Every structure is written in C-alpha cells, then in structure tokens.
Amino acid sequence: MKTRKALYLFLLTLWIADANAIPVPSLDLPRLIKESDVIVVGSAADGTLGGQSLEDSPDAFSLEPERILQGTLPNTSARILIHKPPLRAGNGEIIAGQRGLFFLKANTDGTYSVVDGYYPMLPLWRHGSLALKDSDDIMDKVSAELIQVLDATNPESISDAWRGAVYGKVDYLVVGEALETIPYAASAKYCRELSQSKQSMNRIWANVCMINAGDFSAFKSIKDALLASSNDDAVVLLTTAIEGHVPPADCVPELSSLLRSSNVQVRRASAQSLREIGTPDLIEPLRSIALNDTDRMVRYYAVAGLEKATGGQEPSIQLFSEREESYMSKWRAWSVPNAQAPKIISQ
Amino acid sequence: MLKRLFDSRLFLLTVFALLLFLPKAAKAQGTFSKTIYVFQGKKVNAVTTWYYLNCDTSLGLGSYSPAVEPNHGELSYADISGPVPGCPKGSPSLPAAAAYYKWTDKTTDATSDYFQLNFILNGQVAEIIDVTVERVVMNISGVDTLWWFNGEQPANYPTQAKLTTSLNNAGPYTWTSSTAAGGTGQVVFPNGATSYTTTANSVVVSATSQSKNPNDVIVNVMSPAGMSAPFNMTVRAPYMLMPEPLERCGNQNACDDPSGDWGYVSSIYYSIYDQLGTSLPSVDIAINEKWDSDLLDDYPGTNWDRGSACGTNEEQCTTYPPRLWKDQIQGQCLYKAGKCTRKQNPEPLHPKTPRGDVAVDHWEGHWSVGSTKPGKGVEVQTNTWQKYQDHARHTNVVSPP
Numbered sequence: 001m002k003t004r005k006a007l008y009l010f011l012l013t014l015w016i017a018d019a020n021a022i023p024v025p026s027l028d029l030p031r032l033i034k035e036s037d038v039i040v041v042g043s044a045a046d047g048t049l050g051g052q053s054l055e056d057s058p059d060a061f062s063l064e065p066e067r068i069l070q071g072t073l074p075n076t077s078a079r080i081l082i083h084k085p086p087l088r089a090g091n092g093e094i095i096a097g098q099r100g101l102f103f104l105k106a107n108t109d110g111t112y113s114v115v116d117g118y119y120p121m122l123p124l125w126r127h128g129s130l131a132l133k134d135s136d137d138i139m140d141k142v143s144a145e146l147i148q149v150l151d152a153t154n155p156e157s158i159s160d161a162w163r164g165a166v167y168g169k170v171d172y173l174v175v176g177e178a179l180e181t182i183p184y185a186a187s188a189k190y191c192r193e194l195s196q197s198k199q200s201m202n203r204i205w206a207n208v209c210m211i212n213a214g215d216f217s218a219f220k221s222i223k224d225a226l227l228a229s230s231n232d233d234a235v236v237l238l239t240t241a242i243e244g245h246v247p248p249a250d251c252v253p254e255l256s257s258l259l260r261s262s263n264v265q266v267r268r269a270s271a272q273s274l275r276e277i278g279t280p281d282l283i284e285p286l287r288s289i290a291l292n293d294t295d296r297m298v299r300y301y302a303v304a305g306l307e308k309a310t311g312g313q314e315p316s317i318q319l320f321s322e323r324e325e326s327y328m329s330k331w332r333a334w335s336v337p338n339a340q341a342p343k344i345i346s347q
Numbered sequence: 348m349l350k351r352l353f354d355s356r357l358f359l360l361t362v363f364a365l366l367l368f369l370p371k372a373a374k375a376q377g378t379f380s381k382t383i384y385v386f387q388g389k390k391v392n393a394v395t396t397w398y399y400l401n402c403d404t405s406l407g408l409g410s411y412s413p414a415v416e417p418n419h420g421e422l423s424y425a426d427i428s429g430p431v432p433g434c435p436k437g438s439p440s441l442p443a444a445a446a447y448y449k450w451t452d453k454t455t456d457a458t459s460d461y462f463q464l465n466f467i468l469n470g471q472v473a474e475i476i477d478v479t480v481e482r483v484v485m486n487i488s489g490v491d492t493l494w495w496f497n498g499e500q501p502a503n504y505p506t507q508a509k510l511t512t513s514l515n516n517a518g519p520y521t522w523t524s525s526t527a528a529g530g531t532g533q534v535v536f537p538n539g540a541t542s543y544t545t546t547a548n549s550v551v552v553s554a555t556s557q558s559k560n561p562n563d564v565i566v567n568v569m570s571p572a573g574m575s576a577p578f579n580m581t582v583r584a585p586y587m588l589m590p591e592p593l594e595r596c597g598n599q600n601a602c603d604d605p606s607g608d609w610g611y612v613s614s615i616y617y618s619i620y621d622q623l624g625t626s627l628p629s630v631d632i633a634i635n636e637k638w639d640s641d642l643l644d645d646y647p648g649t650n651w652d653r654g655s656a657c658g659t660n661e662e663q664c665t666t667y668p669p670r671l672w673k674d675q676i677q678g679q680c681l682y683k684a685g686k687c688t689r690k691q692n693p694e695p696l697h698p699k700t701p702r703g704d705v706a707v708d709h710w711e712g713h714w715s716v717g718s719t720k721p722g723k724g725v726e727v728q729t730n731t732w733q734k735y736q737d738h739a740r741h742t743n744v745v746s747p748p
Contacts, residue, residue, distance in 0.1 A: 018654035019609060019677040021732050021739070026631055026668040173593075173671065180629075212629075231594040240591075240618060240670040243626045265592070272624065280433055297589075300624055310433055313529075313560045316622045317586060318747075342406055344466065344474050346379040346396040347432050 027119050027174060029181040033138055035115045036103040038071035041124060041145065043099040045079055060084070060111075063102060069141045074110075081111040084120050100124050101145055122178055124149060139186035146182075147190040149175045150205035150234075151197070172233040176208050180241075184213035192218070200225035204234040211241040216248055223254045229263045239269035246276045256285035264295050271298045275305030275314075283309050291331055296324075303327045306334075380477040383448065384576040386484065390423070390449040393478050396466050397431050397443040405441040409473060415463035417480065419452035422462065450482050458482045458574060484573030485514035485548075487566060493534065493554040495584040496717025499724045502666070503630040504717075510566060510578065511549040517572040518546045530563025531556055532582040557584035557622055585632075585716035586622040587747040588728040591671055603698035603738040610678035610695025613739040619669040619716055619727065627669035627716075634667050636674070637721035638712045639729075645706035650692050651679045651734065653710065656721045664719040676732065676739035679707075696737040705736040713748060 042065040062079040100121035104112040114120035124145055135141055179187055187209055195206035195218035203222050210218055229235045258270040271290045274282040290302035304314040385391050398406045411424055428440040460480035465472045489510035500506050524534050524541045533556035536543030562579035590600035601615045619627045635658040642653045658664035678695035680687035709731050717724030728746035
C-alpha cells in the first residue's frame with residue numbers, strides 16, 4: 001500500500017509539475033470494456049474508506065457499488081478504493097456524489113485502478129424511463145445504461161446534484177461519443193426505442209446514435225426540432241454525424257427545409273449533405289436558399305453541390321474563396337432546365 | 348444607270364441581308380464536343396441529344412447527319428427516351444436522338460478517331476457535335492481517393508494506392524500521371540516520378556500534392572497492346588480547423604470547468620475539414636501542436652509554467668477524433684489544495700461568471716494534422732494560447748494559416 005502511494009506521489013510530481021495544453025484522446029468504449037476487470041455502476045463516495053480519511057491520497061477515491069456489469073467484487077455492498085492517475089486532461093476529475101459507470105482494473109492489494117485516466121467513468125442517472133432489458137452481452141448492458149442518460153424525460157436528470165453543483169451542465173457529449181464507439185448491433189434497439197420518444201431532444205439524441213451508424217430511418221421525425229435548434233450538445237453531435245454520412249436521397253425534402261434553420265451548424269450540415277447526395281432535385285433549394293446564406297461555408301457547399309449536380313467541377317474552399325463573386329454570379333444567373341424556353345442538350 | 352444603281356442597291360441589300368442573317372444562323376448552331384473511350388468491336392453510346400421545352404415537355408425528335416465520317420469505325424443511330432440531364436429526380440423520360448460508335452478497323456495501328464455530326468431540327472442544323480474517339484484496350488481500377496499529409500503517413504488514411512489494369516500479360520506497361528487543367532493534385536510512382544514502367548499489370552501511386560478540384564489527377568497506362576481509359580483520382584488533405592460552438596459553452600467553442608488540481612480546465616472544441624469542405628472521416632487522426640514562441644508573461648512576476656507541446660512527449664500525443672476533438676488547457680497547479688509545493692503568482696481561480704480578464708501568460712503556436720511529432724504534417728491553424736487567471740482561450744486564430 002505504501003509502495004503504491006509512493007508511486008502515485010512520484011507520478012504526481014512528474015505529471016502535475018507543468019500545466020498542460022494538449023488535445024484529449026478519444027474515448028474508445030469497446031477498449032475500455034475489454035481492458036476492465038470490473039465494470040461497476042456506482043457513486044463516488046466522500047474521501048473516506050472504512051472510517052479512515054483518504055486526504056493523504058489525493059488521487060484515490062472510494063466508490064459505493066450499486067451493481068456490477070462485468071467481473072466480480074468480493075463484497076458487492078462495501079466501498080472499494082479506486083486509484084486514478086493525476087489529472088492530465090479529459091474528464092478525469094472525480095467528485096463526491098458523482099454517479100457513473102466505472103471501468104476498473106483489479107490490483108493485487110485489493111484496491112482498484114481506473115483503466116483510462118482520461119475517462120475513469122461515464123456519467124449515469126439513477127433512474128431512467130426506458131425499460132432496461134436483461135442481457136448477457138456487456139455491450140448491450142453498457143448501451144442500455146448510457147441510453148438512459150440521453151433520455152431527458154427522466155426528472156432526476158434535471159435536479160441531479162452533480163449536474164447542478166459542479167459542472168453547470170453534464171457533458172452529454174462524452175456519452176454521445178461513447179455510444180458512437182459501440183457496435184450498432186448492441187445499441188440499435190435502445191436508440192430506436194428512444195427515437196419514438198415524444199420529447200424532441202430525445203429523438204435528436206436517438207438520431208445521433210442512429211446516424212453515426214448510417215441509419216437515417218428516424219431522421220424525418222426531428223426536422224421541426226432542428227429548424228429552431230440551438231447549439232445543444234445533441235444538435236452539435238447530430239450535425240457532425242450527418243456530415244460523416246451521406247443521407248439517402250429521400251431525405252432531400254427534409255434537408256432542403258433545414259437550409260432555413262436558425263442554427264448555422266444545421267444549415268452547414270444540410271447543405272453539405274445535399275451536396276454529397278448530388279441529385280438534380282437539390283438544385284433549386286441550393287440555388288434559392290443556400291446560395292443566399294449569410295454563412296460563407298453554406299454558400300460554398302451550395303456552389304459545390306450545384307456544380308456536382310450539373311456535372312461541373314466542385315471547387316476547393318480555396319478556389320471558392322478566390323473566385324466567390326464569379327461563382328455566385330454564375331449560379332444566380334443560371335437558367336434552370338425547367339425554364340419555359342426551347343432548349344437542346346447533348347450528353 | 349438606274350439599272351446599275353438598282354443592281355447596286357440590290358447587291359448592297361443582299362450583302363446586308365447576308366450580314367444580318369448569316370451570323371444569326373451561325374449563332375443558332377450550338378457546338379458540343381466530347382471524347383469517348385472505346386474498346387475495339389464494342390458499340391458504345393457516343394452522344395444523346397434532347398430537344399425540349401421543359402423537364403416534362405418534349406418539342407420533338409431531331410436527327411443526326413454525319414458531317415465528317417469516322418475513319419476507323421461505323422456509326423449507327425436510334426431514337427431513345429430518358430430524363431433530360433439536369434432535371435429533377437422523377438422527371439419523365441422524353442424522346443431523344445442517340446448516336447453510337449463501333450471501332451471496326453482491325454488493320455490499323457491508329458489509336459484515335461474523329462467524327463462530326465450535325466443535329467438536325469426541322470431541316471436545319473441546330474447543333475454541331477464533335478466527337479473524338481480514343482481506342483483503349485484496358486481499364487484501370489483501384490482506390491480513387493488518396494490523402495496527402497505533407498509527407499507523413501498516418502494510419503487509417505491511405506496516402507498510397509495500388510492501381511491495376513484489366514489487361515494482364517501485356518507488358519511492359521508504361522504508367523503516366525498528370526494533373527488536369529486548373530488542378531493541383533499529383534501522384535507519383537515508386538521512382539518518385541510521374542512516369543514509370545512495370546512488367547506486371549499493377550503499380551503503386553503515392554500522393555504528393557493535394558487536389559484543387561475533385562478528380563484532378565489523371566493516370567494512364569500504355570502497353571504494346573494499346574492504351575487505357577484515363578483513371579481519375581482525388582487527393583484530399585486536411586485544410587482547416589472549424590470551431591464547434593456548444594450551448595453549454597455559451598454558444599462559443601470553449602468551455603471552462605473548475606478543477607481541484609488546476610483551478611480550471613478549459614476545453615476548446617474543433618473539427619478538422621479537408622480542402623473540399625468535408626470533415627475528415629470518423630477514424631482517429633494524428634494531430635500535433637508546436638510552440639512557436641517562448642512563454643510570454645502578462646501578469647507581473649508570474650511564475651506560471653507551461654507543459655510540453657503534445658508530441659514532444661510521445662506518451663502525451665496520440666490520435667484524436669477528427670470531429671469535435673478538444674484542446675484542453677489547465678490553469679496552474681493549485682497551491683491552496685496542496686497539489687504542489689510552491690505558491691503560485693497569481694493563484695489560479697475556478698472559472699468566474701462572467702469570466703475574469705486577468706491575463707497571466709501566453710505563447711504562439713500552430714496545429715498540424717497527420718503526425719504526432721510537433722510541426723510535422725499539414726499545418727491547419729495558428730493561434731495564441733492565452734491563459735487568464737480563471738480560464739484560457741485560443742486567440743488570434745488563423746485557419747487555414
């Protein structure tokens with residue numbers, strides 16, 4: 001025990017000496033699961049263990065287990081001691097009362113260490129409104145726990161102490177990103193169930209999960225919510241998900257409508273998706289709406305999409321920046337094929 | 348005399364009329380040019396022409412008349428129907444004239460042919476169509492999109508591709524790569540040049556320069572049996588960092604959280620976009636930061652320090668998600684909390700609302716994508732890391748640099 005403390009204090013002096021400014025590595029939930037001896041749903045307790053203060057172990061905390069998703073604990077109702085490396089970056093700071101999904105490796109002395117110092121745990125709510133299904137599959141179990149977090153109908157999520165007192169708002173992003181790394185076969189049923197919610201924000205979260213797997217089947221149900229959306233975590237993750245996948249052509253009407261969203265990120269994602277779809281029926285929305293957008297990137301996607309849909313050359317951002325006026329003039333003056341004038345066209 | 352004058356006036360009128368109408372007649376004739384690639388003996392569609400009022404209404408069928416016959420092949424014609432190019436999905440099929448070409452000459456070494464068609468409407472030439480024919484004996488297949496990271500080769504993003512021709516045992520094969528007019532993309536062969544000869548029917552190409560337009564790289568291969576149809580490629584490259592504003596960050600791309608170790612931890616969110624405006628695929632990519640200046644004090648007598656740039660210490664630098672990744676800036680080791688052995692000047696604070704304006708120190712630097720080593724890869728942003736007593740920000744952001 002003393003050796004371990006000494007080691008952590010030594011590491012502390014190494015890592016904590018200089019303040020870092022570094023990017024945070026990505027979360028890889030399947031790796032976390034694979035490397036964990038024990039995965040515990042529980043709450044970080046105060047700084048005591050068995051009545052003994054942990055004040056001299058600033059990089060340890062005690063955990064009150066509620067249930068175990070993977071592995072075993074000697075005593076499922078007793079607090080356990082968790083070591084974690086000093087905070088370098090990420091979501092590694094643990095505070096008393098924080099409830100979550102903890103990914104742990106067993107030490108030989110009966111204590112545990114977090115598997116990843118950047119992501120020692122993922123936040124969970126105490127109760128969810130979605131029905132959890134019994135499953136032997138750990139991916140399935142973890143998916144079910146995480147989807148509860150995205151179910152904002154849960155009243156406890158509003159008054160959760162951790163959310164209110166410490167961070168102001170929970171970093172839902174980390175949960176959304178975690179679900180993104182889970183194979184869709186495990187998360188699909190929960191995401192689809194959430195997509196049936198009456199709450200528009202829940203449906204947006206469900207679509208984040210689904211679209212990240214290329215599943216646009218529930219996309220039409222969130223059009224109205226996205227038209228007037230803010231930069232909520234869910235919307236931001238949704239726009240990045242949309243940008244990462246080419247929507248099916250039958251989403252063109254919804255994407256065209258979203259070119260009028262008040263949220264520039266939604267407009268960018270819509271214009272970019274229309275560009276990628278590249279079918280002729282997006283010419284008119286790109287010309288009449290996106291081409292006149294106040295945001296330069298939306299105008300760029302409009303021009304690139306128009307060029308693509310008509311067999312032209314999509315410019316790079318740099319080329320567009322150099323010749324924006326020329327492109328804009330060309331497409332504003334462009335005569336649509338539907339114009340009432342005799343025409344000849346060869347191909 | 349009058350007769351001469353009359354004749355003269357008539358002559359002038361005739362000339363005037365010719366001047367008036369001839370240009371119009373010429374103007375009425377559009378021209379259309381294209382190149383087709385054909386295999387010997389295989390009939391291909393050379394050109395199709397519609398005459399229409401709008402996407403739903405045809406104005407009738409025209410016909411073709413050869414103005415210049417091909418030397419090595421034969422032409423045939425048919426009336427077909429299909430949606431007018433450029434019309435919305437689901438538009439009806441309208442009648443169109445189609446011309447077909449078949450290379451029939453088996454005695455020649457020629458590799459190209461040419462013919463000209465007049466598209467006739469109501470007995471008048473309405474369009475002149477020039478068709479250049481290139482005879483090919485093989486196609487090229489392979490990955491058509493490569494990545495370029497300024498010489499770096501990060502995992503998950505192919506910077507090389509193996510191209511294969513459809514014609515085997517016909518070597519030697521001479522491969523050439525070129526850049527389309529107005530483009531900038533380039534690939535080279537294993538000898539580092541844009542021309543290379545192989546005995547096998549495959550070759551590896553490496554990207555050396557990013558595209559300005561999609562498909563601006565052209566690869567061809569020639570063998571004693573003949574040439575290939577051109578193979579177009581696109582070379583993508585990281586181009587810029589796009590800030591990602593979040594509601595929880597007050598619609599900015601930077602959030603500040605209190606820290607028991609550092610006073611505060613500020614997170615600054617970005618996504619990486621390529622030069623064609625697409626966010627990089629959702630597979631992790633190496634990113635690095637490089638400090639371009641010393642740590643410069645803003646707060647008199649401050650003793651705040653600065654960690655190494657990501658990548659200076661390999662343990663601290665890895666690959667990151669291209670979308671919504673965050674740079675995280677710690678305040679300074681908290682003396683009050685007993686986390687470090689010296690008193691800080693000034694002592695870092697938890698984020699205040701509104702944020703404080705006590706600047707402590709700053710430094711210049713830039714971000715590159717494609718390597719974990721500082722400064723390697725494609726530079727995508729320059730900025731200042733500005734630390735305040737209760738938060739930190741990127742300032743003076745220039746992206747692309």
